Amino acid sequence: MASRSIARTLFRSAAPAARSSLLRPAFFTGASKLVSTKIPAFSQVRGMKTMDFGGTKEVVYERSDMPLPKLQEFFKNDTLAVLGYGPQGQGQSLNLRDNGLPVIVGVRKGGRSWQKAVADGWVEGKTLFSIEEAADKGSYIMNLLSDAAQRDLWKTLEPYVTKGKTLYFSHGFAMTYNDQTKVNPPADIDIILCAPKGSGATLRSLFVEGKGLNSSIAVYQDYSKHAKEKAIALGIAIGSGYLYETTFQKEVYSDLFGERGILMGAIFGMFRAQYDILRENGHSPSEAFNETVEEATQSLIPLIGAKGMDWMYANCSVTAQRGALDWHQKFYDAALPVYKDLYKSVVDGTEVKRALDKNSQPDYREQLEVELKDIDDMEMWRSGSTVRSLRPENNKD
Numbered sequence: 299m300a301s302r303s304i305a306r307t308l309f310r311s312a313a314p315a316a317r318s319s320l321l322r323p324a325f326f327t328g329a330s331k332l333v334s335t336k337i338p339a340f341s342q343v344r345g346m347k348t349m350d351f352g353g354t355k356e357v358v359y360e361r362s363d364m365p366l367p368k369l370q371e372f373f374k375n376d377t378l379a380v381l382g383y384g385p386q387g388q389g390q391s392l393n394l395r396d397n398g399l400p401v402i403v404g405v406r407k408g409g410r411s412w413q414k415a416v417a418d419g420w421v422e423g424k425t426l427f428s429i430e431e432a433a434d435k436g437s438y439i440m441n442l443l444s445d446a447a448q449r450d451l452w453k454t455l456e457p458y459v460t461k462g463k464t465l466y467f468s469h470g471f472a473m474t475y476n477d478q479t480k481v482n483p484p485a486d487i488d489i490i491l492c493a494p495k496g497s498g499a500t501l502r503s504l505f506v507e508g509k510g511l512n513s514s515i516a517v518y519q520d521y522s523k524h525a526k527e528k529a530i531a532l533g534i535a536i537g538s539g540y541l542y543e544t545t546f547q548k549e550v551y552s553d554l555f556g557e558r559g560i561l562m563g564a565i566f567g568m569f570r571a572q573y574d575i576l577r578e579n580g581h582s583p584s585e586a587f588n589e590t591v592e593e594a595t596q597s598l599i600p601l602i603g604a605k606g607m608d609w610m611y612a613n614c615s616v617t618a619q620r621g622a623l624d625w626h627q628k629f630y631d632a633a634l635p636v637y638k639d640l641y642k643s644v645v646d647g648t649e650v651k652r653a654l655d656k657n658s659q660p661d662y663r664e665q666l667e668v669e670l671k672d673i674d675d676m677e678m679w680r681s682g683s684t685v686r687s688l689r690p691e692n693n694k695d
Contacts, residue, residue, distance in 0.1 A: 359541040361510070364534040366397060372531050373399050379436025380404065381429055381455075382443040383411035386468050389498030390442065392418065393505045393537040401425070404432025433458035438532070440466040446657035448472045449479040461486040462521075464528055468493050470550035473518050475650045488525040489518035492533040492541070493549050501537055510539025518546045554644045559637060569594075573678045583681040591678070592685055 348355050364372070378401040380391040387403070394401040402425050405411040412426070420426035433439050433455050441448055441455070449472065459465055465483055467473065470491060472481040483489060494501045494513045501511045513536075515529040522528075533541045544552075557563070569590055576586035601610050611619055643649050656662055673679060686692060 359530050361534050364531050369535050370398055376437040377435050378438045379432040380440045383415050385498030387442040389502035390536040402432050404429040438464045445471045452481045459483050464488040467491045470546035474547045474550045486521055488521050490525050490529040491516040505537035513538035513541055514544040515541050516544050516546050551644055554649055555641050587681040587685050
């Protein structure tokens, strides 16, 4: 298998520091009961600079641009009101709190999110409020509600989005497609974005480990003439690894395109196709799953993340090397027209209309459960459950 020859060289090429983990006291203050008080050693010597990304120069921002004392000074007279306690709301608010910043949470009283926030240590009347109360108190209104909720609750929020405040998003959806969302903020506020490139749960877990999830930042409206500085500060405050610049439009286009493509839609489709062909040709479920999903997720994809595709091609067996080099172009040629159609669908708003229409249906949750059950019932994923249970780390017997 390709992964075996790769694995043999990985340890030899690893830096000595990667073979040990030193601990130091956490850099955040006021750590909650859910957070470890020690994180792996983390240091960063670079600051804002222009870097070469494959021949294109880009400006990036890192934590050394806004060390913790500077962050705390920057936000000392503000109230960061996080609206919503889904994955992003939970992850970002906890990271802000552990960085010692003045943060409150706004969610619907009595709901599941409210109970989750209480369990995480947010206190009603002090740091936990209704959405309206939090929006009223916040100098930064961090709108981390779902895309559909941002549309549905805009008229509720609008009275609190007043002159001099900062409206923050982690997705360009509401503003880019405001012809459909009807989110039209006033002209006398700053409108900024910081979009972590991953889930809020990952943002949180990496922060606790002393690491960071990369994020993009953007400015939609710069009333104060300091909107970009605010975006950089908040991007670092929520636990980002490094920040790169984009626009609201480009962020949402790339996000919708990516999650429908390689991140979720395309990879699932490719997994299904390969698994089904193997099964049709007499391979067992265990063999089909291991060759399709397990080796990809447990060996090759982590190596691509750590070393790059070029390194992986250079360090696999000659047989795997030759096959991958010969076949990748055929997959590229087959996929390219599909990706072109997908990008067009994102840009023209078709994807947004479909998502908003679906979310607006009163029985959406019930329909979703049926769709998810169809996936859960597939032989491939039932086989996967058994394969995962056989991993040594999951075998407690």
